[in-house]
Amino acid sequence: MNAQPTVQEVTPDIRKDIQIALLHTMLRVRKFEEKAQELFLNNKIPGFAHVSIGQEAVAAGVCLSLSEGDYITSTHRGHGHCIAKGMEFPRMFAELMGKRTGYCRGKGGSMHVADFSRGVLGANGIVGGGIPIATGAALSAQIQKNDSVVACFFGDGAMAQGAFHESLNVAALWKLPVIYVCENNLYGEWTHYTRQHSIPDLSQRALAYGIPGQRVDGMDALAIYRAATQAIARARGGEGPTLLECVTFRYFGHYIGDPHPGRTDHEIENAKLRDPIDHLRQALLASGALTDRELALFELGLGNEIADAVAFAEQSDDPEPESAFEDLFV
Amino acid sequence: MKRISYTQAVTEALQEEMRRDPKVVIWGEDTAGAGGAFHMTPGFADEFGTNRVRDTPIAENIIVGLAVGAAMTGLRPIAELMFADFFGCAMDQVMNQMAKARYMFGGQITLPITVRAASGAGTRAAAQHSQSLHSWFMNLPGLKVVVPSTPADVKGLLKSSIRDNNPVLFFEHKALFNIKDQVPVGEYSIPLGVADVKRQGTDVTIVAVQQMVYRALEAAEILAERGISAEVIDPRTLVPLDRETIVNSIKKTRRLVVVDECNLTSGAQNEIIALAVERAFDYLDAPPRRLGVPDVPFAQSPVLEDYILPKSGQIVSAVQEIIR
Numbered sequence: 338m339n340a341q342p343t344v345q346e347v348t349p350d351i352r353k354d355i356q357i358a359l360l361h362t363m364l365r366v367r368k369f370e371e372k373a374q375e376l377f378l379n380n381k382i383p384g385f386a387h388v389s390i391g392q393e394a395v396a397a398g399v400c401l402s403l404s405e406g407d408y409i410t411s412t413h414r415g416h417g418h419c420i421a422k423g424m425e426f427p428r429m430f431a432e433l434m435g436k437r438t439g440y441c442r443g444k445g446g447s448m449h450v451a452d453f454s455r456g457v458l459g460a461n462g463i464v465g466g467g468i469p470i471a472t473g474a475a476l477s478a479q480i481q482k483n484d485s486v487v488a489c490f491f492g493d494g495a496m497a498q499g500a501f502h503e504s505l506n507v508a509a510l511w512k513l514p515v516i517y518v519c520e521n522n523l524y525g526e527w528t529h530y531t532r533q534h535s536i537p538d539l540s541q542r543a544l545a546y547g548i549p550g551q552r553v554d555g556m557d558a559l560a561i562y563r564a565a566t567q568a569i570a571r572a573r574g575g576e577g578p579t580l581l582e583c584v585t586f587r588y589f590g591h592y593i594g595d596p597h598p599g600r601t602d603h604e605i606e607n608a609k610l611r612d613p614i615d616h617l618r619q620a621l622l623a624s625g626a627l628t629d630r631e632l633a634l635f636e637l638g639l640g641n642e643i644a645d646a647v648a649f650a651e652q653s654d655d656p657e658p659e660s661a662f663e664d665l666f667v
Numbered sequence: 668m669k670r671i672s673y674t675q676a677v678t679e680a681l682q683e684e685m686r687r688d689p690k691v692v693i694w695g696e697d698t699a700g701a702g703g704a705f706h707m708t709p710g711f712a713d714e715f716g717t718n719r720v721r722d723t724p725i726a727e728n729i730i731v732g733l734a735v736g737a738a739m740t741g742l743r744p745i746a747e748l749m750f751a752d753f754f755g756c757a758m759d760q761v762m763n764q765m766a767k768a769r770y771m772f773g774g775q776i777t778l779p780i781t782v783r784a785a786s787g788a789g790t791r792a793a794a795q796h797s798q799s800l801h802s803w804f805m806n807l808p809g810l811k812v813v814v815p816s817t818p819a820d821v822k823g824l825l826k827s828s829i830r831d832n833n834p835v836l837f838f839e840h841k842a843l844f845n846i847k848d849q850v851p852v853g854e855y856s857i858p859l860g861v862a863d864v865k866r867q868g869t870d871v872t873i874v875a876v877q878q879m880v881y882r883a884l885e886a887a888e889i890l891a892e893r894g895i896s897a898e899v900i901d902p903r904t905l906v907p908l909d910r911e912t913i914v915n916s917i918k919k920t921r922r923l924v925v926v927d928e929c930n931l932t933s934g935a936q937n938e939i940i941a942l943a944v945e946r947a948f949d950y951l952d953a954p955p956r957r958l959g960v961p962d963v964p965f966a967q968s969p970v971l972e973d974y975i976l977p978k979s980g981q982i983v984s985a986v987q988e989i990i991r
């Protein structure tokens with residue numbers, strides 16, 4: 338009766354250029370966030386911000402499986418999703434710094450960055466707040482029959498929200514073209530997820546909705562790419578949503594500057610042994626798909642791109658104070 | 668003109684807008700199969716198909732959330748919440764997402780959403796199905812708030828709400844559902860932000876909302892017999908609020924009574940009193956008065972409900988106290 342639909346291993350070997358793109362994307366995310374951390378600690382970024390260093394494989398693996406007309410919703414820890422979906426450094430840094438040249442004219446900041454022209458329907462400062470929105474975008478795609486798929490990112494903590502249940506129930510009921518991607522980094526703030534959830538394998542929640550659920554190694558970009566590609570094909574084919582639980586780890590604290598004292602050095606070092614970037618880099622170099630020289634050139638270019646983007650953001654003006662009154666109503 | 672009920676006016680507005688614009692979609696609990704919990708979408712699923720007209724699960728946060736995501740990606744959704752009291756279950760999507768998305772994202776998008784909900788007391792529905800919560804949303808920038816009292820206003824304002832490119836909360840008053848009145852035949856709409864003077868007068872301005880408009884008109888009738896000429900203003904929309912019409916009336920009559928079904932503390936009444944104090948203080952011959960529901964919930968007993976809901980006699984007394 339209530340048998341869970343099975344996920345089949347159908348994805349063929351991932352093309353080498355895609356593997357390289359996955360590595361490049363992860364490097365872009367990491368370098369962006371390392372710089373954001375530095376800027377924050379030098380008081381160049383106001384408020385607070387969260388980085389996803391260690392979790393880059395999820396953003397890269399999922400976003401590279403999407404097509405151009407597809408959408409994502411993101412979270413408070415969303416820089417990686419945005420960059421992987423194609424948002425550009427200069428306006429990202431400018432937004433984090435609250436500058437008028439930022440994607441949201443300095444109104445959003447790190448937790449509310451968005452680029453609708455690239456299908457990024459917004460980061461979200463409310464844990465779980467993006468899940469209904471992703472579901473609505475998927476309903477919209479179904480109604481308009483435009484072939485778009487939505488990838489909805491959220492953390493392990495968000496899976497305890499009622500919004501998660503309300504969304505998955507209706508998405509499964511209507512077979513909406515959406516994939517739900519849980520980034521299980523083991524903690525919601527400073528509390529381990531097993532102290533917030535009644536079951537240890539969060540992907541099993543899919544059973545309750547009669548949809549496929551899959552636990553994926555969230556430190557392995559190829560595994561995520563494979564799982565996401567399949568889930569997206571299923572969604573696009575009208576078969577409905579999939580829940581992917583990507584088990585990963587954030588190397589730093591909950592927010593930039595937070596030491597997260599509850600975790601042991603051992604726990605962190607262990608996770609770093611499985612670093613998603615090191616992992617794929619070594620594999621690509623060993624197989625000859627990528628040479629040291631090519632990689633060095635890429636990293637050089639990336640460094641320059643970041644430096645230019647930061648300069649652009651720093652040189653950008655603050656918003657006009659009166660612009661506080663703009664963008665509310667049409 | 669033709670005579671139709673308040674709920675028929677809702678139906679006609681929805682139907683005409685859905686016929687006009689294929690991007691208009693509607694969903695809520697029992698909207699499609701049952702034709703609406705209050706029978707305001709009868710036959711819609713047949714006419715427009717279950718792609719555009721949907722029955723949702725009983726899950727208010729997603730009912731609004733679906734609208735936010737759909738509006739961001741090209742549709743013009745109408746979300747039905749059945750009772751306004753259920754806003755409580757939908758609040759994150761209402762206050763943190765729908766109201767703020769355009770602003771937070773620097774104006775990248777518009778959110779042409781209409782959320783409809785039945786509000787108001789007088790139907791013996793007790794504490795969780797009788798509230799008038801419109802004042803909450805006046806304190807939440809980014810939402811328009813519509814509170815129609817007559818069938819003609821319902822139809823004209825609902826059509827404007829659906830066409831508006833901003834999120835609009837449209838409150839339909841349950842005690843007025845069966846009221847019938849003249850409605851223009853053919854295409855018309857009423858702009859948001861234009862108050863309606865429901866009765867002209869010279870001695871006192873009574874600003875009243877939804878069901879209270881009728882009680883204010885009854886009061887005005889009684890006052891007329893006593894030689895007092897009351898002007899009754901129905902703001903029709905609270906965001907945007909037609910401040911000019913209200914202020915001009917106060918300057919003319921020099922007295923103000925406000926009556927609404929919000930609980931008195933921080934209810935919508937207070938915004939209008941503040942308006943009078945800030946913009947017409949020198950014209951006032953007497954302190955403005957406010958009538959509303961005292962700060963207790965509605966009880967089920969008709970005796971208890973009626974006791975706390977403002978009545979025309981109380982409006983008359985309030986006016987006479989400040990005219991003397």
Ligand SMILES: Cc1ncc(C[n+]2csc(CCOP(=O)(O)OP(=O)(O)O)c2C)c(N)n1
Pocket residue numbers: 413414462463464491492493494495496522524525526591
């Ligand atoms: C509704 C809501 N509750 C609480 C918070 C405070 N908060 C911000 S991030 C966070 C932890 C979220 O955990 P998880 O979903 O696992 O995401 P992670 O931070 O691990 O990426 C909390 C509790 C919030 N922003 N929104």
Ligand SMILES: [Mg+2]
Pocket residue numbers: 492493494520521522523524525526
């Ligand atoms: Mg977490």
